Amino acid sequence: MNEMKTLLQAFNEAPYPVGGHGKRNVRVLQEVLKEIDENLDSDVYGKGDIIEDFQGRMADFLGKESAVFFPSGTMAQQIALRIWCDRKGLPKIAYHPLSHLEIHEEDGLKKLHHIEPILLADKTRVIGLEDIMNLQEDIACLLLELPQREIGGQLPDYQELEAISAYCRERGIKLHLDGARLFESTPYYRKSAAEICRLFDSVYVSFYKGIGGIAGAILAGDKEFVRESKVWKRRHGGDLISLYPYILSADYYFMQRIDKMEQYYNEARELADLYNQCSGVTIRPIEPVSNMFHVHVEVSKEHLESIFVNIYEKTGIGFTRYLQETSENSCYFEVSIGDSYADLPKDRLREAFHLLNQELSILI
Amino acid sequence: MNEMKTLLQAFNEAPYPVGGHGKRNVRVLQEVLKEIDENLDSDVYGKGDIIEDFQGRMADFLGKESAVFFPSGTMAQQIALRIWCDRKGLPKIAYHPLSHLEIHEEDGLKKLHHIEPILLADKTRVIGLEDIMNLQEDIACLLLELPQREIGGQLPDYQELEAISAYCRERGIKLHLDGARLFESTPYYRKSAAEICRLFDSVYVSFYKGIGGIAGAILAGDKEFVRESKVWKRRHGGDLISLYPYILSADYYFMQRIDKMEQYYNEARELADLYNQCSGVTIRPIEPVSNMFHVHVEVSKEHLESIFVNIYEKTGIGFTRYLQETSENSCYFEVSIGDSYADLPKDRLREAFHLLNQELSILI
CATH class of the missing domain: 3.90.1150.10 (Aspartate Aminotransferase, domain 1)
Structure with a gap:
């Protein structure tokens, strides 16, 4: 038997x-490379057309001044929070108890950056304006994940989001978007990615969820923020001599699936x-x-x-x-x-x- | 004019x-993928045949118990030093003043891991046993780069290397090998990579120098060291959902060029x-x-x-x-x-x- x-x-x-989108096998990359001229030069440590063009197009798409390609969202987001904390001289931020940073990153934010997270809302619902207004301590940055994956992909009402954004700006709290699945939430909000990103100071998006690429992420914000994030990317060991396998596939599947x-x-x-x-x-x-x-x-x-x-x-x-x-x-x-x-x-x-x-x- | x-x-x-080895263009990756069955499954967050097989073969080749694939040597080496420092409860190590960590990593070791490096020897020569014997302070780990790239790829005599290794073991100082170009120094030493690595507690090797792959590194050591390094790899944002573009090319060009x-x-x-x-x-x-x-x-x-x-x-x-x-x-x-x-x-x-x-x- x-x-x-x-x-x-x-x-x-x-x-x-x-x-x-089907199996995660080598065909996913082979399909991308079939279309590419073999003489196309690699990016080299963050420089070169392959990476700079894609970063430019993604900055435009997200309505931000500048953008940088990262091998992972884990790296991109820790760095975003670190920059905002250093700016304010306050190593304290807030996010949802089921944030990726809290449950999937082996406490990298705490162990590498010594940043203390305050957990807002509870494990059944998304963060609301009231949670932030009730904060007893000052924070440098609030991270919102749209949609909140670990609770089924819930989203706050758009009005609530606008109110949170306005409140944070008024109080000098930077607002960072964990947009791992941002593209996937635009139809419900009936907003473009750029319209949603306008509410945030910094934004991370992923290319292997709805987009279905191999790996990789974009972090976007103002020019100075992105300049600093490139320095931290090198410190983290993310400034690889060649990121093009991820960039070319992110680009290819973005064009195929964003609509x-x-x-x-x-x-x-x-x-x-x-x-x-x-x-x-x-x-x-x-x-x-x-x-x-x-x-x-x-x-x-x-x-x-x-x-x-x-x-x-x-x-x-x-x-x-x-x-x-x-x-x-x-x-x-x-x-x-x-x-x-x-x-x-x-x-x-x-x-x-x-x-x-x-x-x-x-x-x- | x-x-x-x-x-x-x-x-x-x-x-x-x-x-x-020729231009760093997309053909380098296309050549690798031509040989691969499209149904081969991706690695997934450090698991799967593609990554585990390669890690196993590299551990054997380097004569170490275990090995882990990293997207970059920058990440691999900071993590190796962090583990040895944590073991000894002493955030202090020593390396050459022209070490990659000192001049090419935007002080990641200091800014992320708060480890203080002591600079040994000077900018014209490699580290010798005497430099280590003259150390006024205890250190958790000594990093040696073989060959020392920034001074033309110099190597210490093999007898000197053996003496350094013996001295460090006796004093409880861990010895880490920056072997970015280790394979390239085996003909001069007339030793196998495993014979050289036996002198070290942990070893990093690169796959885009003499091997000519796309990017990526192996960190090898004992089982517990490698287990811990995988946790830190996740903290650094290096535990990508898919590293196979780098692993497949490292493997392909290793087979082609190691001899x-x-x-x-x-x-x-x-x-x-x-x-x-x-x-x-x-x-x-x-x-x-x-x-x-x-x-x-x-x-x-x-x-x-x-x-x-x-x-x-x-x-x-x-x-x-x-x-x-x-x-x-x-x-x-x-x-x-x-x-x-x-x-x-x-x-x-x-x-x-x-x-x-x-x-x-x-x-x-």
């Missing part, structure tokens, strides 16, 4: 994954409707405000895994590669819509949801 | 550059002889001990530039892309031998040296 397949194995074998964010958003809402019709399933946020949401299911992780493996094998549809336990009898997973969704055979998707609802109805 | 060409323009147009280090070394000695025969030219070191050396010329930078531009245009030979002024009437440049040297038309090279010697003889 065979061991049952793991969820990851079944997902990897399923021909129709629901989220993402598809509305499509991804609409597809996320369509898919959320299908999940909402299943017993014991709750979507977070209830209605998606970007291309992503979280699916919470009132079934144990182990049980849902076996249900999913069965559905993946029967229908070829892959809902998710992993499940996160929340309690003995509940778990959740993240959905993030990319190119793959439009190519799903819709009859199989319906069948997969039919089977899921059937199984859950028995249990719940 | 046309403006005179700059040295860099003339060099870029010269079909026969003397040093290096050519002896050839490059012999060619460097041959070329040094040609320079040594020119009036007013001194090679540093007098006889090369790796694939590199510095060429010091007793002529002003401006004057030598015009001589070189003329020779490049007449012969197609490109000696160097830049000159570094040392005084009003002297300058120098670095030579680093790679694949290009073997392909030079030797008659043109002889002609270029004939012209150079002619011009210099008039002047000096």
Whole structure:
């Protein structure tokens, strides 16, 4: 008798994954390089047309004076916060308790920059103006993540965002945007990236989420901020002799996908409707405000895994590669819509949801 | 009348550059990817076959328990020093006054890690055992760069190196190898990389110098050291979702060039002889001990530039892309031998040296 397949194995074998842009394999880079003249010169330690042109175009797109390409957002954001803290001579900032910096960076901000974060709001909701007004201490910078990934990609109302921005400016608090998924939230706000960025002093955006590049980030702000961030980029070991594999792919997939964010958003809402019709399933946020949401299911992780493996094998549809336990009898997973969704055979998707609802109805 | 060409323009147009492996253009990466199956999965945040296999093979090659791939040597080395300092509870290390960390990293070691370096030896020679024995303070770690790039790639005698290693072990001082050009120094020492690395507690090697990859580095040491370095790699923002563009090219060019280090070394000695025969030219070191050396010329930078531009245009030979002024009437440049040297038309090279010697003889 065979061991049952793991969820990851079944997902990897399923021909129709629901989220993402397809597999992260070498083809993603090969496709980019096929289009490029072999005589194009590498960037060299932050100089050269490849990097300077892209930085210029991204500064324009984000409505900022200047921009610098970084190998990672982790590096870019720590540096942004460091610059604002040094300017004010106050190593204190505020962000959400589920910020990337707090839970995914091994405390780099604290261990490398000795910056103390104050945690605002709680683990169920986004930061609001009141949280900032209630601060008992002065801070150099407030970091807002739009959308807040770890709670399903929630967004504050745009009016709230404007009020936060105005308040921070008035109080001399710099406002930094963790825009890892900024592009993905523009359709809900019905604003351009530049309009949203205008509310912030510095902005980080990523090129391997909605854009689907290999890796890399842009940090944008005023000229002096960007000049300083290049010095820190060298200190961090991020000023590589060649960043072009990331820049060329960021550029290529940006051009391919930046205008598809509305499509991804609409597809996320369509898919959320299908999940909402299943017993014991709750979507977070209830209605998606970007291309992503979280699916919470009132079934144990182990049980849902076996249900999913069965559905993946029967229908070829892959809902998710992993499940996160929340309690003995509940778990959740993240959905993030990319190119793959439009190519799903819709009859199989319906069948997969039919089977899921059937199984859950028995249990719940 | 046309403006005179700059040295860099003339060099870029010269079909026969003397040093290096050829132009750093996109073809370097395209050549690697042509060989790779498009279905090969990306590494993901330091996991996956692409990165783990390469790390394992490099650990073996360097004779160390474990190894981790870094986007840059700047990041790898700061982290190595930080780990050794934390172990001893003493944020103090020693290195050469022309160490990469002292002159090319915008003081990252000091600004991010608050580690104080003590400068050993002087700007004309490598660190010897006596320098270390004369230290007035305790240090956590000594960093040795083999070969010492900024002074023409000088190396200590191997016996001196063994004595330094023994002394450091006895005194509880960790010994770290800046092996940016370690592979290039193995022919002179007549030792394998692993034999040399045995003298050190931790080792960094680079993949875009003699190896000619795109970027990237390996840091190797014992298992616990490497485990900690992965945590710091994440803190620095170097734990990218995908490092495979660098890893695949490091691997490809390592296989292609690791056995050519002896050839490059012999060619460097041959070329040094040609320079040594020119009036007013001194090679540093007098006889090369790796694939590199510095060429010091007793002529002003401006004057030598015009001589070189003329020779490049007449012969197609490109000696160097830049000159570094040392005084009003002297300058120098670095030579680093790679694949290009073997392909030079030797008659043109002889002609270029004939012209150079002619011009210099008039002047000096």
